[in-house]
Amino acid sequence: MEVIRAEKMGFCFGVREAVELSEALSRKEKNKRIFMLGMLVHNEHVIEDLRNKGIEILEEETLLKNEDDLKEGDIVIIRAHGTIKEIYDRLEEKKVEVHDAACSFVTEIRNTLVEMEKKGYDIIFIGDKNHPEVKGIISFGERVYIFKDLNELIDSGIDKNGKYAVLTQTTLNKNNFEKVREYINNYFPNAEIFNKICGATFVRQKAAEKLAGEVDLVLVIGGKRSSNTRKLYDISKGINSNTYLIQEAKDICTDWLVGIEKIGITAGASTPEEIIIKIENKLRGIIDV
Numbered sequence: 001m002e003v004i005r006a007e008k009m010g011f012c013f014g015v016r017e018a019v020e021l022s023e024a025l026s027r028k029e030k031n032k033r034i035f036m037l038g039m040l041v042h043n044e045h046v047i048e049d050l051r052n053k054g055i056e057i058l059e060e061e062t063l064l065k066n067e068d069d070l071k072e073g074d075i076v077i078i079r080a081h082g083t084i085k086e087i088y089d090r091l092e093e094k095k096v097e098v099h100d101a102a103c104s105f106v107t108e109i110r111n112t113l114v115e116m117e118k119k120g121y122d123i124i125f126i127g128d129k130n131h132p133e134v135k136g137i138i139s140f141g142e143r144v145y146i147f148k149d150l151n152e153l154i155d156s157g158i159d160k161n162g163k164y165a166v167l168t169q170t171t172l173n174k175n176n177f178e179k180v181r182e183y184i185n186n187y188f189p190n191a192e193i194f195n196k197i198c199g200a201t202f203v204r205q206k207a208a209e210k211l212a213g214e215v216d217l218v219l220v221i222g223g224k225r226s227s228n229t230r231k232l233y234d235i236s237k238g239i240n241s242n243t244y245l246i247q248e249a250k251d252i253c254t255d256w257l258v259g260i261e262k263i264g265i266t267a268g269a270s271t272p273e274e275i276i277i278k279i280e281n282k283l284r285g286i287i288d289v
Contacts, residue, residue, distance in 0.1 A: 001260065001261050001262070001263070002261075002262055002263070003263045003264075003265065003280055003283050003284070004211065004214070004215055004262060004263065004264050004265070005264075005265055005266070005276075006204070006207040006208055006210075006211045006264065006265065006266035006267075007207040007210070007211075008200075008203045008204050008206075008207040009204060009207065009208075009265070009266045009267040009271075009276070010267045010268075010269070010271050010272070010273055010276060011269060011270070011271070011272065011273070012103075012198065012200035012201070012204075012269035013200060014080050014103030014104065014105065014106075014198070014200070014269070015041045015080055015103075015269050015270050017080075017101065017103075018040055018041060018077075018079065018080040018101035018103075019040070019041065019046060019050075021077065021099060021101050022034075022036060022040060022050055022053075022055055022077055022101070023050070023053065025055075025075060025077065025099065026050070026053040026054050026055055029075060030054075032073065032074065032075050032097075033056065033071075033074045033075065034054065034055045034056065034074075034075040034076075034077070035055065035056050035057070035058035035070075035074065035075065035076045035077065036050060036055050036056070036057055036058065036076075036077045036079060037058055037060060037063075037076060037077065037078050037079050037083055037087065038057065038058075038059060038060055038079055038083075038132065039057075039079060039225075040077065040079045040080060040101065041079065041080050041270040042081075042222075042223045042225050042226035042227070042229075042268075042270045043222065043223045043226065043268075043270040043271055043272065043275075044223055044247070045247075045248070045272060045275055046270060046272055055077070058070075058076060060083060060084070060087055063087060063090055063091075064086065064087070064090070070091075070094050070096055071096075072094070072095040072096065073095075073096065073097060074096045074097065075096065075097045075098075075099065076091055076096050076097070076098050076099070077098075077099045077101055078098065078099070078100040078101055078102050079101060079102070079132070080101055080102060080103050080106075080270075081102070081103070081106060081131075081132045081133040081136060082100075082102035082103070082106045082107065082110065082132075082133060082136040082137065083102075083132070083135075083136045084135055084136050084139035085136075085139045085140050086139065102136075103170065103198070105170045105196060105197075105198045105199075106133055106136070106137065106170060108196060109137050109167055109168075109170065109194075109196045110136070110137045110140050112165070112167060112194055112196065113125075113137060113138070113140055113141050113144070113165070113167060114140050114141070116165035116192070117141055117142060117143060117165075120163060121163050121164060121165040121192070122143040122144075122145065122162055122163065122164050122165075123138075123141050123143060123144040123145065123164065123165055123166075123167060124145050124147070124153070124158070124164045124165070124166045124167070124184075124191070125137070125138055125144055125145065125146045125147070125166075125167050125168065125169075126146075126147055126148075126149065126150075126153070126166070126167075126168040126169065126172060126176075126177075126180055127146065127148070127168055127169030127172060128148060128169060128227065129146050129148065131169065131227055133169060133170060133171075133227075134146070134169055137167075145158055149176060150176065150179050150180050150183055153180070153183070154183070160187050160188050160189075161189065161190060162188075162190065163190045163191075164184075164188060164190065164191040164192070165191070165192050165194065166180070166181075166184055166188075166191055166192065166193040166194060167194050167196060168180070168194075168195075168196060168197060169227070170196065170197060170198040170201060171197070171198060171201045171227045171228040171231055172197055173205065173231055173234075173235065174197060174202050174205060174206075177195065177197055181193055181195075200269060201228055201231075201269065204228070204232060204266070204269065205231065205232065205235055207266065208220070208232045208235050208236050208266045209235050209236070209239060211236070211264040211266060212235070212236040212238075212239035212240040212243065212264065213239055213240070214262070214264065215240070215262040215263060215264035216240075216242060216259075216260045216261055216262045216263070217240070217242040217243070217244075217256060217257070217260045217262075217263050217264065218236045218240050218242065218243040218244070218263075218264045218265070218266065219243075219244055219246055219252070219263065219264070219265045219266075219279065220232050220233040220236060220243060220244070220245045220246070220265075220266055220267070220268070221246055221247070221265060221266070221267040221268065221271050221275060221276060221279060222245070222247070222267055222268025222270065222271045223247060223268065223270060223271075224245070224247065226268045226269075226270055228268050228269045228270075229245070229267075229268030229269075229270070229271070230245075232266055232267075232268060233245045236266070240264075242256070242260075244256060246279070247275075248275060248278070248279070249275075249278045249279045249281075249282035252279070252282055252283070252286070254286060257283075257286060263283060265279065265280070
């Protein structure tokens with residue numbers, strides 16, 4: 001029996017940069033209060049580690065209701081998913097020191113949205129309207145139609161002759177994006193399509209797809225609130241019915257492993273290496289590798 005890692009998995013560069021920035025600030029600015037805006041990344045272990053380093057959590061809702069106690073000179077770190085325009089404006093008013101750890105892909109989509117609206121385009125956005133990344137991006141727009149998937153777009157009855165820029169959530173499944181692209185190209189003559197899906201997300205999805213077809217069982221490691229982890233799970237589950245989403249080693253059920261010869265593991269972009277290693281060690285304690 002063997003344990004096989006996906007070729008690409010775990011921390012993406014955006015998450016790594018956000019965590020490294022936060023850790024560096026916690027070491028350098030010991031005389032200042034440091035806050036992360038909500039969950040810096042969607043992984044509970046990472047958040048707990050940062051809290052242990054002295055970084056407090058500032059909830060967006062608290063700031064929006066003006067119930068915070070921020071003072072001039074405090075440090076606020078914008079999470080990797082970015083945030084809404086009103087939050088940026090509030091932080092500027094409060095004269096705090098802002099460090100924007102928003103992923104460069106998120107920032108690029110946001111900038112494209114603003115630029116295309118200035119050029120007279122309405123925005124078609126494909127993504128989860130309840131996800132913080134999406135909420136943040138579309139808050140910078142004024143003429144945005146948001147759809148969770150191709151079916152919702154088809155059912156919307158939106159004017160196909162309008163002038164649209166088509167944007168997506170960074171973690172959108174690549175196959176779903178291609179379906180949207182084909183439909184837009186066929187039915188929307190005045191649309192411009194922007195492929196802004198995160199490259200790290202795409203290679204992780206392809207690696208998970210490949211792994212699922214080569215092993216008897218797949219463990220997808222990541223936070224249950226993580227969109228990219230959920231998409232890895234969905235991709236793998238569609239290929240290999242023995243796919244399980246876990247957050248840590250204690251979630252492994254030994255009954256899953258009965259009769260299994262090859263175990264594949266992959267991990268979401270916010271999953272730290274130390275969690276992956278602990279799970280591998282747990283597996284090696286259960287099985288002969």
